[in-house]
Amino acid sequence: MKMEKIRDDIEVPIIDLSNRSEASKQIIKACEELGFFKVINHGVPQEIISQIEEEARAFFSKPGSEKMRAGPPNPYGYGCKNIGLKGDVGEVEYLLLHPNSPFLSTHSDHFRCAAMGYVEAVKKLACEILDVMVEGLVGPDPNPKRSSVLSRLIRDSESDSILRFNHYPPSDGRIGFGEHTDPQILTLLRSNGAQGLQISVEDGVWVPVSPHPHSAFCVNVGDVLQVMTNGRFMSVRHRVAVQSYKSRMSMAYFAAPPLHATIGCLPGLATAEKPALFRSFSWGEYKEAAFTRRLGDSRLNLFTLLSQDN
Numbered sequence: 001m002k003m004e005k006i007r008d009d010i011e012v013p014i015i016d017l018s019n020r021s022e023a024s025k026q027i028i029k030a031c032e033e034l035g036f037f038k039v040i041n042h043g044v045p046q047e048i049i050s051q052i053e054e055e056a057r058a059f060f061s062k063p064g065s066e067k068m069r070a071g072p073p074n075p076y077g078y079g080c081k082n083i084g085l086k087g088d089v090g091e092v093e094y095l096l097l098h099p100n101s102p103f104l105s106t107h108s109d110h111f112r113c114a115a116m117g118y119v120e121a122v123k124k125l126a127c128e129i130l131d132v133m134v135e136g137l138v139g140p141d142p143n144p145k146r147s148s149v150l151s152r153l154i155r156d157s158e159s160d161s162i163l164r165f166n167h168y169p170p171s172d173g174r175i176g177f178g179e180h181t182d183p184q185i186l187t188l189l190r191s192n193g194a195q196g197l198q199i200s201v202e203d204g205v206w207v208p209v210s211p212h213p214h215s216a217f218c219v220n221v222g223d224v225l226q227v228m229t230n231g232r233f234m235s236v237r238h239r240v241a242v243q244s245y246k247s248r249m250s251m252a253y254f255a256a257p258p259l260h261a262t263i264g265c266l267p268g269l270a271t272a273e274k275p276a277l278f279r280s281f282s283w284g285e286y287k288e289a290a291f292t293r294r295l296g297d298s299r300l301n302l303f304t305l306l307s308q309d310n
């Protein structure tokens with residue numbers, strides 16, 4: 001068995017969004033070094049968070065037979081232990097929702113309202129973080145078309161963003177969600193006080209992400225953002241292994257472009273010294289590659305421009 005090491009001397013940085021110019025520098029640094037950071041003073045009302053957390057708790061406390069009625073996840077719906085379609089398993093049950101999908105209509109009005117309210121609020125936050133990132137990457141730009149180059153993809157009415165609720169039982173360290181990268185642009189995660197999320201800083205070396213202070217969101221770079229920043233930002237492998245008598249609940253908003261959007265390096269980030277690392281593709285093409293593979297498979301290498309290595 002591969003030897004593993006846990007490093008608890010590294011902390012995911014906490015970034016205060018109320019100071020935009022400082023936040024911009026800190027976000028760039030975090031995305032280059034760890035691919036993960038937490039945000040506070042993010043503007044998402046606590047009431048909106050509490051409402052959806054309460055609905056999620058109520059959903060997971062229903063009897064199995066009732067939850068099964070919201071499944072199987074093909075790809076949206078309720079799932080238990082099986083993750084994706086290629087045989088990956090973990091100590092987790094989950095609900096995967098596409099906010100534009102009719103699947104939401106199988107839930108109560110309460111649930112639907114709370115989920116839609118939450119999605120609107122986290123979408124706004126994701127867009128703000130992406131605008132701050134672009135500012136840090138290319139400097140302030142009075143042209144809104146250029147400064148919103150990333151957030152526009154998320155605001156688009158055809159954006160393929162999804163919402164995931166995870167519920168992990170108490171455990172002695174078993175794998176709840178195996179190691180993987182998130183395929184989309186950016187992930188915004190909230191969790192209850194039970195720890196379990198770990199990020200990989202090098203092969204076999206894991207950094208636990210401490211349960212976020214009550215008000216924080218944990219944010220991570222997805223594969224698409226790695227491509228759009230020409231590898232400057234890192235889509236980092238992470239996993240969940242709960243070691244607690246408490247169960248862990250998490251909610252992840254995966255901010256994604258529309259299926260037809262073309263994904264390529266942002267203007268100015270590929271240069272003669274650092275040519276584009278990846279070929280362009282549509283999000284639909286990438287998603288198909290992602291969703292037909294194992295959880296831990298690397299997908300970005302399918303789009304790497306190999307000629308650069310030769």
Ligand SMILES: C=C1C[C@]23C[C@@]1(O)CC[C@H]2[C@@]12CC[C@H](O)[C@@](C)(C(=O)O1)[C@H]2[C@@H]3C(=O)O
Nearest residue numbers: 083084085088182183290291292293294295
């Ligand atoms: C095994 C898989 C589950 C996943 C689709 C995939 O084929 C590979 C990527 C997985 C992942 C990880 C991040 C998100 O939780 C997720 C919803 C996503 O977009 O990609 C899951 C997919 C899933 O659970 O269906």
Ligand SMILES: O=C(O)CCC(=O)C(=O)O
Nearest residue numbers: 164166177197240250252
């Ligand atoms: O539950 C968590 O903390 C993380 C889950 C995750 O990585 C995912 O849903 O992609």
Ligand SMILES: [Fe+2]
Nearest residue numbers: 180181182238
């Ligand atoms: Fe993830």
